[in-house]
Amino acid sequence: MSIRRRKIIIICVLATTAAALGAHFVSGAVKGSGRGCGRSAEVPTTARLADMHIQQPLLLFLAHGRMVRRNLTSGSDTVLSDHGFLFEPSVVRSADGRWISYSGELTDERRTQYWLYDMWSGQDRLVLETPAWGGSIPVFSPDGHYLAVAANYDSRWPDASMAGTYVFDTSTLKASRLGIPAAAPADTAWTDPEWSADGSRLLLMTIDERSGREHPREYRSWAPGTPAATPIEAQWVEEPQSGIGHSVWRLDGAEVPVFEQRLLQGQGGNAPTTSPDGSWTVKVLEPDGEAALEVTDRTGNTRRVDTGNYDGCEGFAFKLVGWIDPAHLVYRKPGPVTLVVEPATSRVAPLLQTHDQSYLLGW
Known part of the structure; x- marks a missing residue:
């Protein structure tokens, strides 16, 4: 993303x-x-x-991570999950509506948990736990088969051993871990993942935050089933008026369309x-x-x-x-x-x- x-x-x-x-x-x-x-x-x-x-009924996340199904006639709530986060969770939903990924910092202020909720079965599963802070907003593949989480190092972490991008099969929770490029040390790297529109590749931009505003960028892509991410051609483009930027990806000279993560219905x-x-x-x-x-x-x-x-x-x-x-x-x-x-x-x-x-x- x-x-x-x-x-x-x-x-x-x-x-x-x-x-x-x-x-x-x-x-x-x-x-x-x-x-x-x-x-x-x-x-x-x-x-x-x-x-x-x-x-x-409505599906809601109340403050501090309690997910409920609300009956609009009686006003009663059925609790679907409740993990007692310190703040409101970060939430995304797969394009097919089946999966909800949500994450939040626990009240001990030491850990962040990433959960995956299956709307079809009602099953709620913990997919990743990292030290608090850092992290990223997860991204679903277009078909909802994969969930990618970039665990980005924060200076308050005890060390950078957990830094990297984790890709989970949403059905089995089988995980693939993609490391940090050698040119960007884990303790100063920030990785931003997004999927190609056809879901065939996870696109990874990593910046080295030591270098001020003009961050050098490393671009890689990963195909499901392959052992590692490999370099890919890309360019950072900024909008003249706002200065907000995005990556333009290319494979064999052709631009790679990017999947737009589903917005919440709200x-x-x-x-x-x-x-x-x-x-x-x-x-x-x-x-x-x-x-x-x-x-x-x-x-x-x-x-x-x-x-x-x-x-x-x-x-x-x-x-x-x-x-x-x-x-x-x-x-x-x-x-x-x-x-x-x-x-x-x-x-x-x-x-x-x-x-x-x-x-x-x-x-």
């Missing part, structure tokens, strides 16, 4: 209630108001979540979305000034169900997360605030409660 991509994987969803924010209603929609950067958006509450009778986007049964289309309108969330039925009848303002800090007014069932769409507002809209009735309810501090993994 490139440094640029690493920054967009995890979003922490902190939900708030309408009572605390004082929503204003105009003809069944919620009137947005101007607000400062970093303040939570207004929350429209025209229904209780329980009254929507949503049968599909992040969302602003492209129009249609319900699974085709009954409803929801889109975000962002003219100058006030933005709006608009629903359209099969016959073309359109109405607004929520309004708000573009947040310059977070870079959006609304994000459409996904359909939890054919009748209910999950969406986000800045803050972040996570809500459910029922297009047939225009009812809106907060999805998460005030005390929740959660990663919304999906359903």
